[in-house]
Amino acid sequence: QVHLVQSGSQLQTPGASVKVSCLASGYSFTNYAINWVRRAPGQGLEWMGWVDTNTGAPTYAQVFAGRFVFSLDTSVSAAYLHINDLKAEDTAIYYCARDRFSGYGPADYWGQGTLVTVSS
């Protein structure tokens, strides 16, 4: 059975950094891309980009290029989202989701989400 299990909620202060993990199981990790999607309070879903699990190459949506970094540890079938220099507007639930088509979608399995709260 396919599972994407994410790390727990985090409360951080502005300017700090955070790392969200996404641990995959039940399938061959490198056969599917990992997408990252954000949902801010009161907003819809927002695609942040995807990472090629074969090469580790990330692709970022324009809005997320810069402070947001995708990485992998294929030895443990894990993907990571790093957010640097946190801002209040980064407060959101962050999801990882796999797809077969290199970020094109659809995403057929999703992690449970990680709430990141940025507050002083």
Add this chain to the structure above:
Amino acid sequence: QSVLTQPPSASGAPGQTITISCSGSRSNVGSNSVTWYQQLPGTAPKLLISNNSLRPLGVPARFSGSKSGTSASLTISGLQSEDEADYHCATWDDNLSGQVFGGGTKLTVL
């Protein structure tokens, strides 16, 4: 401001049929297949419809999708209380070279 346009809310009584629209442009809906996700309160999105109208295994047949030109629709027939959720449309945008979502539609079952 989302690239795809959805009504923010929709409602219907149990047993009724409702349709949620998703409007885009030539570079996204007009050129690529549309996906619909269902997000129940407090949970992660779940794949509901892919390739405009394909239901994954386990999704009831009362959920159906269609696309015409630069607009897509999700229809739910025989509305049930457990259908109360947010519904999101998504597709690829050729100009942005990335996925785009609608703002989501909150469905209330009266």
